[in-house]
Amino acid sequence: MTAARRPTPTVPDTVTQAAHLGRARTAQTRVLLEDYVELIADLAGDAADAPPIGPSTLARHLGVSHATVIKCIGRLSREGLATTLPYRGVTLTQAGLALADRVRRRHRIVVALLRAVGVPEAEAAADAEGIEHHVSDKTLAAFERFLRHTPVG
Amino acid sequence: MTAARRPTPTVPDTVTQAAHLGRARTAQTRVLLEDYVELIADLAGDAADAPPIGPSTLARHLGVSHATVIKCIGRLSREGLATTLPYRGVTLTQAGLALADRVRRRHRIVVALLRAVGVPEAEAAADAEGIEHHVSDKTLAAFERFLRHTPVG
DNA sequence: CCGCATATGTAGCCATGGCTACAATTCGGT
DNA sequence: ACCGAATTGTAGCCATGGCTACATATGCGG
Ligand SMILES: [Mn+2]
Ligand SMILES: [Mn+2]
Ligand SMILES: [Mn+2]
Ligand SMILES: [Mn+2]
Numbered sequence: 001m002t003a004a005r006r007p008t009p010t011v012p013d014t015v016t017q018a019a020h021l022g023r024a025r026t027a028q029t030r031v032l033l034e035d036y037v038e039l040i041a042d043l044a045g046d047a048a049d050a051p052p053i054g055p056s057t058l059a060r061h062l063g064v065s066h067a068t069v070i071k072c073i074g075r076l077s078r079e080g081l082a083t084t085l086p087y088r089g090v091t092l093t094q095a096g097l098a099l100a101d102r103v104r105r106r107h108r109i110v111v112a113l114l115r116a117v118g119v120p121e122a123e124a125a126a127d128a129e130g131i132e133h134h135v136s137d138k139t140l141a142a143f144e145r146f147l148r149h150t151p152v153g
Numbered sequence: 154m155t156a157a158r159r160p161t162p163t164v165p166d167t168v169t170q171a172a173h174l175g176r177a178r179t180a181q182t183r184v185l186l187e188d189y190v191e192l193i194a195d196l197a198g199d200a201a202d203a204p205p206i207g208p209s210t211l212a213r214h215l216g217v218s219h220a221t222v223i224k225c226i227g228r229l230s231r232e233g234l235a236t237t238l239p240y241r242g243v244t245l246t247q248a249g250l251a252l253a254d255r256v257r258r259r260h261r262i263v264v265a266l267l268r269a270v271g272v273p274e275a276e277a278a279a280d281a282e283g284i285e286h287h288v289s290d291k292t293l294a295a296f297e298r299f300l301r302h303t304p305v306g
Numbered sequence: 307c308c309g310c311a312t313a314t315g316t317a318g319c320c321a322t323g324g325c326t327a328c329a330a331t332t333c334g335g336t
Numbered sequence: 337a338c339c340g341a342a343t344t345g346t347a348g349c350c351a352t353g354g355c356t357a358c359a360t361a362t363g364c365g366g
Contacts, residue, residue: 011195011214012278018216021188024283025324028181032353035174042164056313061164063171068354070315075352087314087361114292117266117299123291125165130177134283138276139267146270178354185323209343221324223345228322240331240344 024134031133032072034103035062037081040092041100052089106140107132113143116150177287184286185225187256188215190234193245194253205242259293260285266296269303 011017039061044050055073059066073090076082081096092100110132114124135143164170192214197203208226212219226243229235234249245253263285267277288296 011192014213016278017192017214020279020282021214022216023279024184027283028184029352031177031181039164039170054313055315060167061170061174063175064353065355066314067316067356071353089314113270114295117270117295119292119295123289123295125169126173126176127287127289127292129173130180130287131284134280134287136276136280139272139280142267142270142272142276182322207343208345217323218325219344220326220346224323242344 027134033076033079033081034099034133035129036072036076037092037096037100038103038107040082040090041097041104044092050091052084052091054089058090103132106135109140109143109147110135112147116147180287186229186232186234187252187286188282189225189229190245190249190253191256191260193235193243194250194257197245203244205237205244207242211243256285259288262293262296262300263288265300269300 012020036058039058040053041050043053043057043061055066055069058073059069062069073082073084076090076096077084080093081099082090082092084090107128110128111124114128114131115121119127165173189211192211193206194203196206196210196214208219208222211226212222215222226235226237229243229249230237233246234252235243235245237243260281263281264277267281267284268274272280
């Protein structure tokens with residue numbers, strides 16, 4: 001039972017595989033933060049006077065309870081991505097805005113790539129919401145290159 | 154604070170967005186199961202007499218502790234994907250094998266698509282480990298179509 | 307200016323998936 | 337046969353992110 005008798009060729013070297021899976025696990029811890037800052041930025045609009053967004057609004061868009069949102073806003077704030085005052089909603093910090101920009105850009109590119117390889121609109125929109133969080137910078141760069149060098153969609 | 158003054162066009166309709174994010178959240182609950190059955194199938198090889206795999210082997214490949222693996226094997230077994238006997242390792246059920254087949258195929262196709270749009274080998278291998286779990290059947294079908302109609306890489 | 311609908315916050319529950327520390331079993335080598 | 341190393345299992349901790357139920361604050365319409 002120490003190992004498979006034949007180290008099947010489909011199995012990559014052990015430490016590499018562990019690293020890949022670990023990386024995916026780590027990415028998971030960022031998913032919630034990324035979705036929140038992306039949504040907050042989208043809702044607040046691009047004006048300089050971005051208005052604070054309330055928990056119930058976020059809850060509606062996220063499809064979770066407002067209690068859950070309030071807890072997660074605590075984490076956002078602990079991580080320095082947003083500021084919040086009781087009964088006064090949440091506003092992104094500079095760091096939060098910077099992250100939101102990166103996340104929104106990546107989201108757009110992922111959707112565009114999916115569309116470009118023939119994924120239907122609705123599926124692209126839905127799947128991108130999960131895929132985006134696992135697209136590294138290098139992969140994103142490759143996506144952009146592909147989109148530039150590909151005629152239409 | 155009830156909503157953004159301008160319902161910025163980047164924000165999709167509320168219930169659609171909630172559905173998309175909810176779908177990504179739901180997918181998350183399958184990630185662990187998928188990675189486990191995929192790994193177990195890979196390690197056991199394709200022989201009919203697939204040998205049971207021990208927790209420590211899985212732990213090494215997954216990059217987590219053996220205690221964590223043992224707990225997760227419990228879930229695998231509760232969900233009918235594997236059987237296990239004390240000190241005798243874990244074996245996939247028919248359902249587990251079927252899931253593993255789907256997951257491994259999807260994994261291959263995702264890696265191939267990433268390579269086809271120009272993602273470097275190492276990045277493709279790493280990112281695929283996270284992306285794969287968020288690729289729906291329709292999106293997978295689109296990937297296959299694209300790969301068929303695209304000359305080389 | 308006041309009451310009430312709505313939004314916000316708190317408390318406490320649960321499942322998951324990490325971990326370490328320790329206990330028990332197995333099994334190969336002598 | 338049996339000893340000891342390696343594997344396996346158990347116990348108990350923690351953080352996360354869901355939820356419901358209840359409590360409190362806000363602010364608008366009348
Ligand atoms: Mn997302
Ligand atoms: Mn997104
Ligand atoms: Mn994976
Ligand atoms: Mn995989």
